[in-house]
Amino acid sequence: MIIRVCTALLAALLAVVAAPPPTTAADPADPAPPRTVSAADPAPPRTVSAADAAPPRTVSAADPAPPRTVSAWLPYWDQEGAYQDALRHAAQLHTVSPFWYQAISAERIDGHPGAGAQRVVDGLHAAGIAVVPTVMETMKPGVLAAILADPARRAAHITALLTVVGSRSYDGLDIDYESIAPTGDAGYLAVRADYATFLTELCGRLHALAKSCVSTVSPQTAATGRIWDYAAIGRAADRVRIMAYDRHPRGGDPGPLAGVDWYEEILRRATALIPPARIEMALPAYGWDWPAGGGGSARHVTMREAEALRVAEGVPYTLDPVSMTPHFGYTDGEGVAREVWYQDARGIEADLPVLARYGVRNTSLWALDFEDAAVWPVLARA
Incomplete structure (x- = not known):
C-alpha cells in the first residue's frame, strides 16, 4: 500500500506534466475504497481445517482461456504494481479503470499523481483491455447536489468530463460520485432525480x-443506497458497478465486508x-x-496482507458461516487486541452461486495488486 518512493515519484512527475494538475487526495499510504454503509452483526465463527481452507483449483494449461468477464480498478498509489497485475491477467480483464481523476468543482477536474500515463494506457490497449478511467469526487456537503440541480452548471460539468475523456485515447469514463449518498430526507428525491x-x-x-x-453506485439494501435511481441509471449506463463491500465500514464495528x-x-x-x-x-x-470490539478507525489491509498477517501470527483460518468471509483476532506489538475481517478466494467462490442465480456474470475487483492469485480462477467461473 506504500507508494514506491523512487520510481513511482519519477513516473508520477513525468505523467503529471501531461495530465491535469494533481489534487490533494486521501492518505495514499492508507487509502479507503469507495464508501458504502450498513449495520449487521456477524454470526458466530467456525474454525476451518487446513484441508477445508485449501485455495480453489488453479487453471491448468489444458483448460480453455478464461472469459473476459472482469473489470478492475487500478489505484494510482500502486500504479506500477497494479499495471503489471493487469497485464498478467489480461485474458480475463475486459476493462481497467485507473483511479486517476477527481472532480473539484463544476468546471475543474484534477488528476491524481500519474494520471494519464501514456505507457499504461498504451500497454493496456496492446493487451486488449479497454481503459475507462474513474472520476471520483470529495466535495463538501451540498456542493455536488447544487451543481447537478442547475442546468447550466451541470452542462459545464459534463463539458469538463468530456475534456478528460478526450485528453487521451480513453474508451469511456467511470463516474464514482458519492458525496450525495448521505442526503437527508427533505432533499432525497430531488437529488436522486438530478443525478x-x-x-x-x-x-x-x-x-x-x-x-x-460506466456508473459506480452503492448497494441498495433495506438500510443503504437509497440515493441511486437504479432504473434510470441502468437505462443510461453501459455498465453499473455495484460496490458490494464495506458492509461494516472502517469507522464502524468489526464484521464482514461482504457476504452471501x-x-x-x-x-x-x-x-x-x-x-x-x-x-x-x-x-x-x-x-x-x-481494534477488537470496535471504537476506533480500522487499518486498511489488502487481501494478501491480511492472509500474511494471519500466518505470521499463527492464527487458524476461520470462516464466518453466514457471510462466508474469513476473519481472525490477534494482539499487536503494543498489546492491543485486534480483529481482522477480509475477503479471499474462498469467500468469493462462495458468492458466485448468488450471482449466477440472478443472471449476473460480470464482476469488478477493488483493486488490482490487492488480491491473491487464487482469485483469478475463481472469477473465471463467475
Whole structure:
C-alpha cells in the first residue's frame, strides 16, 4: 500500500506534466475504497481445517482461456504494481479503470499523481483491455447536489468530463460520485432525480463519441443506497458497478465486508431494476484491521496482507458461516487486541452461486495488486 518512493515519484512527475494538475487526495499510504454503509452483526465463527481452507483449483494449461468477464480498478498509489497485475491477467480483464481523476468543482477536474500515463494506457490497449478511467469526487456537503440541480452548471460539468475523456485515447469514463449518498430526507428525491438526469445526459454525450459510460453506485439494501435511481441509471449506463463491500465500514464495528446473505438482498433489488447483463458486482480484495470490539478507525489491509498477517501470527483460518468471509483476532506489538475481517478466494467462490442465480456474470475487483492469485480462477467461473 506504500507508494514506491523512487520510481513511482519519477513516473508520477513525468505523467503529471501531461495530465491535469494533481489534487490533494486521501492518505495514499492508507487509502479507503469507495464508501458504502450498513449495520449487521456477524454470526458466530467456525474454525476451518487446513484441508477445508485449501485455495480453489488453479487453471491448468489444458483448460480453455478464461472469459473476459472482469473489470478492475487500478489505484494510482500502486500504479506500477497494479499495471503489471493487469497485464498478467489480461485474458480475463475486459476493462481497467485507473483511479486517476477527481472532480473539484463544476468546471475543474484534477488528476491524481500519474494520471494519464501514456505507457499504461498504451500497454493496456496492446493487451486488449479497454481503459475507462474513474472520476471520483470529495466535495463538501451540498456542493455536488447544487451543481447537478442547475442546468447550466451541470452542462459545464459534463463539458469538463468530456475534456478528460478526450485528453487521451480513453474508451469511456467511470463516474464514482458519492458525496450525495448521505442526503437527508427533505432533499432525497430531488437529488436522486438530478443525478439520474446528469448521468443520462453524460452517457448520451459519451455514446455520441463512441465512448462507454460506466456508473459506480452503492448497494441498495433495506438500510443503504437509497440515493441511486437504479432504473434510470441502468437505462443510461453501459455498465453499473455495484460496490458490494464495506458492509461494516472502517469507522464502524468489526464484521464482514461482504457476504452471501448480503449479496442475495443486493441482487434481488438490483436485478429488478437493472438488466443483469449491465450489472458488474464489485468485489473486495482487501479487509479492515479493527481494534477488537470496535471504537476506533480500522487499518486498511489488502487481501494478501491480511492472509500474511494471519500466518505470521499463527492464527487458524476461520470462516464466518453466514457471510462466508474469513476473519481472525490477534494482539499487536503494543498489546492491543485486534480483529481482522477480509475477503479471499474462498469467500468469493462462495458468492458466485448468488450471482449466477440472478443472471449476473460480470464482476469488478477493488483493486488490482490487492488480491491473491487464487482469485483469478475463481472469477473465471463467475
